[in-house]
Amino acid sequence: MAKRSRPTLRRRLLGRELRRLREETGLSQEEAARALNYTDSTISRVEQGQLPNYHALRAMLDVYGLTVDQWQPYLDMYERARERGWWQAYGVDDRGFIALEHEACAVWEYQPGYVPGLLQTADYIREIFALSRIKHPRRWIDNQVAVRLKRQERLTADPPLRFHAVVDEPVLHRVVGGRALWRAQLRRIVQLSELPNVTVRVLSRFVVAPDGWNGMFIVLSFPDADDPDMAYAEHSSGSVHIERKDEVTGCRLTFDHLASLALAPTESIALIERVAAEL
Structure with a gap:
């Protein structure tokens, strides 16, 4: 697999x-x-x-x-x-997700637990690593923050990465790092959703246990038609790259199903703005 x-x-x-x-x-x-x-x-x-x-x-x-x-x-x-990828300067090799994301022209991400990495603020990234049960040195965390912010440049590059995210609503209510930090994070999502290549949908908490809702996954598409889509998923002890066509297709169909159940983009952003205003 x-x-x-x-x-x-x-x-x-x-x-x-x-x-x-x-x-x-x-x-x-x-x-x-x-x-x-x-x-x-x-x-x-x-x-x-x-x-x-x-x-x-x-x-x-x-x-x-x-x-x-x-x-x-x-x-x-x-x-x-x-040519060396920019990520190698940060100690990241060519075999991981970042090199694949850099090559992709479109990304579909479902997140039941966190704000998607491409939408995170520096403070949120830092807080997430600080809360990890595995304690990392400050220098390591600084490097991870720099890498994640560098990845986000794809959203405004030429040509820009097309990014479609479905986020489970409980993510919006899980205050990370205090109210001010969390309010800034929610507003960052709203800001990035204004880009024409970024779509954010929220899966309402009133949607009961839909297929595929229990774990994050990402599907990547590449500009060359001969280069097949692939998927990526993280779990508690690591991550996997998925390349089998039937399994990647299954991930994409699951994403489309979750997106169809989620709020429309305008409704999703309105909900995010309401949650931010209530903090």
Whole structure:
């Protein structure tokens, strides 16, 4: 069900281009491997997104029939695939959720317990980590706050990330960090919901035990049609990446079901504003 790593989008794009070039020459993976003195599995891994070294890439382009003057677009793709993501400066590697979110063009998130990360204020983030039963040093928390705020830049980037959240109503009434902090957090949700690419719906507490309401999950969609949607879920001891098509489809259908039961966006924001005003 779950996979812990997934090559970045740029590496997958390069891998698909190399597969296309190989197929256009009429070579099977086994034939290409023999010509390059590689194993079949090496060719397969490269085509699935594992980055070859520079000289291996040049050898593949040669075997696939490209003349030197035709190499540059693929060398440019290679250099882009080698670029470090911003998250690595914060000690986060390419195998986690952040790299996937960075590549996505659309995200659907259901949250029964917390404000979605893309809508959180710095004070809320800090308070959530401070309340954790696992105590972290101040420096670690500062790093996590910086990472989460950096992620939020996708909402106003060009092109912006399309973000649709369904939040369980009890989240709005669970005051975190005191009334002033919580009021500011609720107003931040309202502010971000004004962006044309952000939709926030509240699942009323009067909706009784709908399917899928008992755990958070996120579905991500990517700009390349060949790159399938995937899902992500967190639990008490970690998280999972979900890539099986039927399971990802199930998550998306569950999200759509919850969204259909939730208040309309305008009603949801009105409710959030009322809760903030009553604090």
